Amino acid sequence: MTGVDARREDAVDELREADLLAHGELVPAGERAPDGGLAAAPIPVRCGRPLLYPVPVGDLPVYLRRRAEATGGSYVGALFAFDLDALPRGQRYTAAWFEVTLADLRALAARLDGDGGALGLTYLADDAEPASATATHVVAATRTRPGWLRRLASRAGTPRAHVFGIHRHEFGWAYEDPRGELLVPRAHGMHALLELPAGTTRVAGTLDVRVRVAGGRERYGAGLRESVRFDETLSPGCPVDGAAVRLCMAADVSGYSRRSTTAAEQVQRDLVALLSRVRRAAGVPDSDVAPQPQGDGQFTVLPVGIDEAVVISRLVRGLERHLRELNTGRAPADRLRLRVALHRGLVKAAANGWVGVAAVAVHRILDSPPLREALAARPAVDFVLGLPDVLFQDVIAHATQPPLPADFAPVTVDLPAKDFVEHGWLYVGPGAAG
Structure with a gap:
């Protein structure tokens, strides 16, 4: 996508x-x-x-x-x-x-x-x-x-x-x-x-x-x-914008609105701690990011110059490992289940958060029917991940460490109300350990 x-x-x-x-x-x-x-x-x-x-x-x-x-x-x-x-x-x-x-x-x-x-x-x-x-x-x-x-x-x-x-x-x-x-x-x-x-x-x-x-x-x-x-x-080329292209990550908790106030507070604590551990395990220290809280979700712009092949692989494996540890032994209604999306583009910090097309597009993917339906249809799954076609072609298609290309399925994000069509890829995380 x-x-x-x-x-x-x-x-x-x-x-x-x-x-x-x-x-x-x-x-x-x-x-x-x-x-x-x-x-x-x-x-x-x-x-x-x-x-x-x-x-x-x-x-x-x-x-x-x-x-x-x-x-x-x-x-x-x-x-x-x-x-x-x-x-x-x-x-x-x-x-x-x-x-x-x-x-x-x-x-x-x-x-x-x-x-x-x-x-x-x-x-x-x-x-x-x-x-x-x-x-x-x-x-x-x-x-x-x-x-x-x-x-x-x-x-x-x-x-x-x-x-x-x-x-x-x-x-x-x-x-x-x-x-x-x-x-x-x-x-x-x-x-x-x-x-x-x-x-x-x-x-x-x-x-x-x-x-x-x-x-x-x-x-x-x-x-x-x-x-x-x-x-x-062949011409010598044109000057390009010096702004850096950065990887964006967005996550959202499934079923958040159905929880009590006390349970929602716990979900927020779990989400913040989980995503911090996942990023650190991927080689991104907390000091290098400024996550934008969104109640039942979080948006983060990762640092310039990361090795996307390494970081994306570690992010996915970290989500699998830490969600499994967090959810083991919990009742189905208490499990933390996530929709996660990645995107890439020119973004910059503004007065009230990050701005840039990628910052909007990653949320289009995050809230899209393919991700929502994939998670709803698989109650045992801890998370689903969506990413744009360019990340799949540049990174996943050449991966030698999980997740591998065969682990993804092509999807189309079609949001007529937003005048938005996006080709991308869906990864479904493993099921609950029980």
Whole structure:
């Protein structure tokens, strides 16, 4: 889950002429009309000029940093965009594919992001803030491309992109819903992290677009008449905001409002002591944090510069161990059961607490139906944890210590009243010891 804002189709601006690489036509494949012409009219498509920006090795996710140190390659972020034309009444796009082929066979896609959340962008209202060091560079780069960050936001009622071709010079994104329940949008934005040979100064290749159309009795596929060529010179990059990206943690007690005043006081004492022990066991001393009390919950911003792979693993294992110890021997109604969420982003202390998109997004996850339902459906479980897709991709997907990737299940946080859609991951803690 990363705080990806829900967007309507009409909220995404069309590509500006200044940002266009080429106009093209998608030609129906296969069947011909009786007169030998095309079975359907060509579909206009507009391809944006790729936006490339350098990413310093020190700002890469840890697993790519290690790879860069071993291979000596350089890393470049790449933003792609295309617009499909509106179809005749009664027809709709049921699938769209965008493919990139790099001319240099030594170059490859080190990472492909299905949306802004996977990249590390957190959206609230019209703001997009970075939730990773890598994302700070895309935010800086897109100052010259108004509207491109919005293209990366998830949109309610549309399929999420599936990526293909990681670690290859040919790669792409597929937007399709086999069940036919979601609408494929007409305006798209995609992000890749490219690994290039050392000393590379230009990136060249071709772009291809394909679609599938349905409506009434008509069902057909169409693709570009000719691949669109691109050849871009690498720029030195733009200055980035010097603010640090920090990990945020929020916790909330289940069933707090049903307890008596005396019991609620005990719950608060237990919660504060528990979370302090958990953080210390993860290597975060009390002197490095300033937890924000919330009665039945707590919000904490962790220090700058922590090793997230180590800290997150220890936090989860600490929650398991200390909740088990606390709840052993307690009656079911007296157990401390928690919803916990993690997020990452630019936050800063203000007059009455922390401010920043990540500080809001972590509470969206914490209070979301997937976490509430998971805990309610498993009375023996001590806690559930939700985190955004960017943390899963950057940290959990490469974990060698529990929790491991297989321990998580994908979820979507869809909060229409908050205009918020977020793809993320759910971890269910172990059951009570008895």
